[in-house]
Amino acid sequence: MLQRKYLFPGVIELNLQAAQSFGVNIYLIDGGTEWALIDVGMVDTFGEVIELIRKLDFPLSKCKLLIATHADADHVQALASARERLKAKTAAHPKAAAALEAGDTVQTYASIPAQGIEIEGGMPACKIDVKLNEGTEIKVGKLTLKVWHTPGHTPGQLSFRLGNLLFSGDNIYKDGCVGAIDAHHGSHLPSFISSLTRIRDDDAEFLLPSHGPVFRKDPAILQSAIDRLTKYQHMADFGTCTVSWPLEDEYKRDILSGKMPEL
Template identity: 90%
Template sequence: MVQRKYLFPNVIELNLQSSQSFGVNLYLIDGGTEWALIDVGQDDTLGEVIELIRKLDFPLSKCKMLIATHADADHVQALAAARDRLKAKTGAHPRAAVALEAGDTVQTFARITAQNIDMPMPPCKIDVKLTEGDEIKVGKLKLKVWHTPGHTPGQLSFRLGNLLFSGDNIYKDGCVGAIDAHHGSHLPSFISSLTRIRDDDAEFLLPSHGPVFRKDPAILQNAIDRLTKYQHMADFGTCTVSWPLEEEWKRDILAGKMPEL
């Protein structure tokens, strides 16, 4: 048996536990009589993850749920295999479930042809569709489900006491999850999700990438301000709300106005 390294009471982060990187943060929620896992990572590390959980003396048969923060391949490529090996239920937002059950390689970023990224994305049945306000009971604990869209339509966060498992919403350096049309990213929703996180009284944020950190409203406000500008920048293509320069140009064309050079 390996000695457990609790990051917070009832929470083990498996990268920190094993002193190795599994690609994304994997949070084991210890409810005493049963446990759950927030994100499972990729196929090539699943065997190591399961073996680590076994060495930590968590009975594999007591896995309450395999929870997907969202449908990105780096977080959930191994979800189908984990469901099969652990005989556990899977949980995800209905919007994420569509991509996961279809094995959609584009929306999950399993395939990005322009960057020579092409990994399998095995379809996975989602047993429990998780929506805003739901509670996931894990032994003596309850995870409160938040729907925090923006990065993806099906991005979820989870509140446990003074902790918020915040997915790809915000990282310690103020960066946010990728903004991309293929993801279904939506900037106004992203801003609303970040505002909600900023205004909530959770003390610590546990993101899906990078270190856990004490919530700093200034970091969140900086991201909100940045994304507010992104809404009107051509850099973000069809994710933008408007592009003032293009609108002005069309008005000038219709008015027969020549450019001022």
């Protein structure tokens, strides 16, 4: 049996435990009598994840739930395989469940043809047994995760509150970056700003993101991201994710009024 490296009581991050990268943070929630995973990663690394869990002496039969923070392939490509191997139920927000159950390669980022990206194995379709909505409570042994719906990066992005911890998915990282803003998987800037504002104003002390290190919440980091995304809402750079493009609106008014450009 390997010595368990608890990040916080009841929480093991498997990349840190293994001293290797699985490509996405995978959190094992240890409730004592049973356990759960938040995200499972990719198909090609999931065998190593299973072996690590065995070495940590967690009975595979005691897996309570396989939880998807959202439907991006780097987080949950192995979900169907995990469901089959662990005989455990899967859980996701209904809007993520739709993409996962359809095996939608575009919405899950498994396929980005314009950049020549095709993840081997695509996005295997996976039945989602439990639909998680705002306020749902997930019991894992002696622990309780409270579900937050935090859309913006994707429509089905979830976060999970546990005591003074917030598993914050792809909402915010330690360096102030946020999850990719892209029309293909349904990014929505006003919702993203609302989610970041909620995280900023909550009294959670530590943020446990899906990429990069865990960190103590800093309102200034969140505010910087909020300010940046507020500007993004009105910048053509973000295409159909924007709310408006003031320059284009002004130019249309000039055209309709017959005004010529001032050169």
